[in-house]
Amino acid sequence: MMDGTKSKEDLIRELSELRQKVVELEAMLSASAVHSYKGSGPENLDDFGATLVSGEHPVTLRNLHEPTETIDLTSLFTKDITGSGSFDVRSDIWATTFGRLIQSLPVPALLVDESYAISVANEAWRKIKPDYENIVGTVFSSLFPRGSATRAQAILDTVFNDRRSRVGKGILDVGQRKRWARMIFRSIRILKERFVLVLIEDLTLEKAQLELSHRHQEVLEKEIAERRRAEESLRESEARFRQIYDAAPMMMQCTDERGVIRSVNSNWTRELGYSTEEAVGHSLASFLTPEFRKVMARRLAHLWDKKEARELPYKYLRKDGRVVDALVDSVLTHDPAWGAIALSTVRDITHQLALERQLREAQKMEAIGTLAGGIAHDFNNLLQVILGYADLVLLGKDKSSSEYGRLQAIRESAVRGSKLVNQILTFSRRVETKLRPVDLNDVVGQSSELLRRTIPKMIEIELSLAKDIKTVYADPAQLQHVILNLAINAKDAMPQGGKLTLRTQNVTLGEEFTQKFPEVKPGDYVALILSDTGHGIADDVMDRIFEPFFTTKKAGEGTGLGLAMVFGIVKMHKGHIVCHSQIGIGTSFEIYLPAIEIHVSTDLDKTAEMPAFGTETVLMVDDESLIRAWAEELLSMAGYKVLTARDGAEALEIFAKESQRISLVILDLVMPGMGGKECAEKLLEIYPGTKILIVSGFSIDESTREFLESHTKGMITKPLKVKEFLRAVRGALDRP
Numbered sequence: 001m002m003d004g005t006k007s008k009e010d011l012i013r014e015l016s017e018l019r020q021k022v023v024e025l026e027a028m029l030s031a032s033a034v035h036s037y038k039g040s041g042p043e044n045l046d047d048f049g050a051t052l053v054s055g056e057h058p059v060t061l062r063n064l065h066e067p068t069e070t071i072d073l074t075s076l077f078t079k080d081i082t083g084s085g086s087f088d089v090r091s092d093i094w095a096t097t098f099g100r101l102i103q104s105l106p107v108p109a110l111l112v113d114e115s116y117a118i119s120v121a122n123e124a125w126r127k128i129k130p131d132y133e134n135i136v137g138t139v140f141s142s143l144f145p146r147g148s149a150t151r152a153q154a155i156l157d158t159v160f161n162d163r164r165s166r167v168g169k170g171i172l173d174v175g176q177r178k179r180w181a182r183m184i185f186r187s188i189r190i191l192k193e194r195f196v197l198v199l200i201e202d203l204t205l206e207k208a209q210l211e212l213s214h215r216h217q218e219v220l221e222k223e224i225a226e227r228r229r230a231e232e233s234l235r236e237s238e239a240r241f242r243q244i245y246d247a248a249p250m251m252m253q254c255t256d257e258r259g260v261i262r263s264v265n266s267n268w269t270r271e272l273g274y275s276t277e278e279a280v281g282h283s284l285a286s287f288l289t290p291e292f293r294k295v296m297a298r299r300l301a302h303l304w305d306k307k308e309a310r311e312l313p314y315k316y317l318r319k320d321g322r323v324v325d326a327l328v329d330s331v332l333t334h335d336p337a338w339g340a341i342a343l344s345t346v347r348d349i350t351h352q353l354a355l356e357r358q359l360r361e362a363q364k365m366e367a368i369g370t371l372a373g374g375i376a377h378d379f380n381n382l383l384q385v386i387l388g389y390a391d392l393v394l395l396g397k398d399k400s401s402s403e404y405g406r407l408q409a410i411r412e413s414a415v416r417g418s419k420l421v422n423q424i425l426t427f428s429r430r431v432e433t434k435l436r437p438v439d440l441n442d443v444v445g446q447s448s449e450l451l452r453r454t455i456p457k458m459i460e461i462e463l464s465l466a467k468d469i470k471t472v473y474a475d476p477a478q479l480q481h482v483i484l485n486l487a488i489n490a491k492d493a494m495p496q497g498g499k500l501t502l503r504t505q506n507v508t509l510g511e512e513f514t515q516k517f518p519e520v521k522p523g524d525y526v527a528l529i530l531s532d533t534g535h536g537i538a539d540d541v542m543d544r545i546f547e548p549f550f551t552t553k554k555a556g557e558g559t560g561l562g563l564a565m566v567f568g569i570v571k572m573h574k575g576h577i578v579c580h581s582q583i584g585i586g587t588s589f590e591i592y593l594p595a596i597e598i599h600v601s602t603d604l605d606k607t608a609e610m611p612a613f614g615t616e617t618v619l620m621v622d623d624e625s626l627i628r629a630w631a632e633e634l635l636s637m638a639g640y641k642v643l644t645a646r647d648g649a650e651a652l653e654i655f656a657k658e659s660q661r662i663s664l665v666i667l668d669l670v671m672p673g674m675g676g677k678e679c680a681e682k683l684l685e686i687y688p689g690t691k692i693l694i695v696s697g698f699s700i701d702e703s704t705r706e707f708l709e710s711h712t713k714g715m716i717t718k719p720l721k722v723k724e725f726l727r728a729v730r731g732a733l734d735r736p
Helices: 008-038 058-064 089-095 097-104 123-127 146-162 204-247 266-272 290-306 350-395 402-427 440-454 476-493 511-516 562-572 625-637 648-658 676-686 702-711 722-734
Strands: 049-052 109-113 118-121 166-172 179-190 193-202 251-255 261-264 308-317 323-335 339-348 436-439 459-464 471-474 498-509 523-532 576-582 586-596 617-621 641-645 662-668 692-696 715-717
Touching (some): 089 097, 146 166, 146 193, 179 204, 251 266, 290 308, 290 323, 290 339, 323 350, 350 625, 350 722, 440 471, 440 476, 440 523, 476 523, 476 586, 498 586, 562 576, 617 625, 617 648, 625 641, 625 722, 648 662, 648 676, 662 676, 662 722, 676 692, 676 702, 692 722, 715 722
Parallel strands (some): 459 498, 617 641, 617 662, 662 692, 692 715
Antiparallel strands (some): 049 166, 109 118, 109 193, 179 193, 251 261, 251 339, 308 323, 323 339, 436 471, 498 523, 523 586, 576 586
């Protein structure tokens, strides 16, 4: 149209362009604010700074066609400017489209002119300062506290100078309280005037949230660090526990409520012979003897109820089949992986129980020995009277008379009784241990007499003794002990009867034998062989028969010490023992003792020789009146003058009166009141040099023996035989 009015199409086009620019402006402002907010952090919340919005939203800036980044908003006001062209931003802006846009923004907005005065403030300022109209016309820097005002002013200068956008953060000191804010500075132009558009975002709440988040983060980081330290401490504790667990001197195990093994230590696997893989995951019952498998479930239930169990006996089965006696202590604990488990220590008490059995056996043997020793002492006194007087009567009888034979029968019975007493003392270990030249045939013969009276009659005893047997250096009592032990084992192997053979022979062990048994020296030996026709010994136990406490007998029927003692005695005699056995045929024990070139002296009692007599005065001390009477009669017949005393105290009284006359004191060792040792000590203390001969019915303890051997002139054992007694008396008198 020629009158200057625009057509309808022109108005629509301009309106569309205007709307497009408004949309671009809103997007630019919103995006700038969001970008700036995302870039903020709690570390800068207390600084007022400015960031150049360089490269932000390049599309929006290019669309504005503002190479200096100043936004020219003149075109937005063309419809709102008066015909005269006059326009006052401060008073007229709210009637314009731009003004309405600013007013509709949810964030406070300002227009600051080139004099740094605030020209316009939108309605959103009311949230910060209810009387916000009062800030219009004031200097922009007055909105900030003293420390931040200068920096805010500097940002405005920069934006006015280079016309590039900035983002700043700082503290606003307006309204009733200070606020933390983010500000976007944009250079704009309206007609010929230049302004800086300041958009303010109140971040006070966000700042508090960030600070709170920061504190929470610090607390969380601290908790995480503490948890990590706790976890590390737990790992170290678990490592220490595992080290202690594995290094523990006793077996240890962990089991669950069903008795399944969850863990075992290295000592457990070493002592029982299983690998960890063979144990873990399997029931504990599979490692126990049958009788303890039955009680395990009940004990586990009790443990879970009471939380602990102390010193419960169990029998474990080693992988090789041996039984291990153990005491198990358990406590209930919790494992993160397994839940409730029983942590148990397993103490192997097999050796302890064996020692206890040995102690009980030793105590039993000690009691039997004490009883046997007491009986033997009294029995020896009775035999002494019978044997002594039989010898006295025989001395005056002609061998051809009928009375001589009767007396000889009495004497022989007394001698056999004496041997029986000696065997009882051997069994009770009340005879002294003394190595001397021994005829092995005599030992076997004496032992066989005792065996015939003790072994059942359905077992035949056969002797096969070499006539030219060599002498061995041995303790007869201990050899009898060996024979008795082996014979008792043979008896147990023949419950239905059989045959026991005792054989002696001379042998020479050569290279073939010593190669098989390197500990044996070649040379001449005397062999003692005991053979039975029993059920035999199985091959799988043959290597263990000499082990202490090993037995194949039922509980209560054997201690497992018999063959171990036999082995020890043989080795003490520098000998060797071998066992041969076949199931269903029998067993043979061969004992080899070194032969010596010394002949055993003939028993004086079996010769016609009579010891030398004497005329000295002798004091006979014995609590048995019959023995005193016999000794007095015998010694008087031999020319001695005899004084008698019934105990040590009376002997001291007599010796005090007759010390010049008495040449020898014969002391019985065991007497009521003052015994023989005490009497000897007092005599030697008061009268040094007194000659004393000790008479004893059984063995003497080591301390007593040492004293008597060093202070007396000899010892002789009851029952006393005439010739042996007279020779001992003469020897004691003649000894210097």
